[in-house]
Amino acid sequence: xxxxxxxxxxxxxxxxxxxxxxxxxxxxxxxxxxxxxxxxxxxxxxxxxxxxxxxxxxxxxxxxxxxxxxxxxxxxxxxxxxxxxxxxx
Numbered sequence: 001x002x003x004x005x006x007x008x009x010x011x012x013x014x015x016x017x018x019x020x021x022x023x024x025x026x027x028x029x030x031x032x033x034x035x036x037x038x039x040x041x042x043x044x045x046x047x048x049x050x051x052x053x054x055x056x057x058x059x060x061x062x063x064x065x066x067x068x069x070x071x072x073x074x075x076x077x078x079x080x081x082x083x084x085x086x087x088x089x
Contacts, residue, residue, distance in 0.1 A: 004045035009037045025068050050074050
């Protein structure tokens, strides 16, 4: 097995790939919102990344299964051993 890796891409065009109902559930902050695509080789690498996100920022995460929540909610799901990558809205 290879090493874990994580990719974080700042790409404003990502908003075009978000379904309109999901986009309507997101809080868009004054001054604009940045969208990042985050991919990882393993769930463990992605979990470590989420756990490192700052608590004092307005961060929303979309698990691509309809669950859009702030980083703290994802951290709680990770701490509770919930299947946070598969949670449905």
